[in-house]
Amino acid sequence: MAFHFHLILSLSLLTLVVFPSKTQSRLTQNYYQKTCPDFEKIVQQVVTDKQLASPTTAAAALRLFFHDCMVEGCDASVLIASNAFNKAERDSDINLSLPGDGFEVVTRIKTALELQCPGIVSCADILAAATRNLISMVGGPYYPVRFGRKDGFVSKAEAVDGNLARSNMSLSQIINLFAARKLNIKEMVALTGAHTIGFSHCKEFSNRIFNFSKTSDDYDPSYNPKYAEGLRRLCANYTKDPQMSAYNDVITPGKFDNMYFKNLQKGLGLLASDQAMAVDGRTRPLIDLYAANQTIWFQDFVHAIQKVSVHNVKTGRKGEVRRRCDAFNNLKT
Ligand code: HEM
Secondary structure (H helix, E strand, C coil): CHHHHHHHHHHHHHHHHHCCCHHHHCCECCCCCCCCCCHHHHHHHHHHHHHHHCCCHHHHHHHHHHHHHHCCCCCCHHHCCCECCECCHHHCHHHHHCCHHHHHHHHHHHHHHHHHCCCCCCHHHHHHHHHHHHHHHCCCCCCCCCECCEECCCCCHHHCCCCCCCCCCCHHHHHHHHHHCCCCHHHHHHHHHHHHCCEEEHHHCHHHHCCCCCCCCCCCCCCCHHHHHHHHHHCCCCCCCCCCEEECCCCCCCCCCCHHHHHHHCCCCCCHHHHHHHHCCCCHHHHHHHHHCHHHHHHHHHHHHHHHHCCCCECHHHCECCCECCECCCCCC
């Protein structure tokens, strides 16, 4: 009897220790209500100032957030700086073009928050909140975000390869990459509508505008001819000046609208991966739908970005709240 009692007691203690209560591990919208009541207000203030001063911030943060979530989950692993012992995610080849504005807006928010409520708000939550606010600032939908993500303990450049799509991949390869993150074709197309804002460097599409057929110096015939000629002029010196870039959405470059999808229907898709979606039977009906109806695209985008934003998040002791976003608290890890 006594043995049974002890067994039951130890089992229930084990349950308490091993399995944290659900409320502890679940993300909630009001996670910081008591510990940092001004969290959302501070995010909004900093984001507004930064976006007004540097209008490229919204696109920068959105790409940064997406690249964070696709590798190790949304845990701010992309924000870690490399050191002598560790080449971090942000120094992987594909992440080298992540613009400074995205990192900077997070740093500014973190600095402001550390003054108000030190050690409370994770960098992963800051990036999720800033991205949401910036999308809405440039005309996109505002959606609820749940908080309570912890910052991760791992950031390795070699973990990035194979987890993020490249513009020269086939559509099937890209579909598979998204599928590996449990994102279906509809969610993939809705998310990639993010290319309604921001830039791409010439090298990302140079093979479509110069020497496309290898025998003569022509361009990809799926481009609208005037657009291709404009891009050729813009990128004429791109090997000497690798910073040369073009707007992802040539018609309304700074506005989060469904123009990206309308562009694809007219041969105005900048990257090969963009244009492929307008041609392939698996994606084309979605391009047509979103081009015709921005409201449906916004709904589908919100669903998909919310799914991305909780991808593989760490809660409880699986992460920490970093003191600064570019370094682990314990520098030895
Ligand atoms: C379908 C697969 C995708 C491919 C192949 C792709 C590829 C690229 C490339 C090559 C660039 C240009 C980077 C540069 O030259 O600086 C870019 C920019 C961008 N991408 Fe994607 N992307 C994809 C999906 C996404 C998704 C799902 C999102 C977000 C939800 C996203 C957000 C962005 C943003 C906002 C920019 C502009 C960044 C800036 O202006 O700084 N992309 N993407």
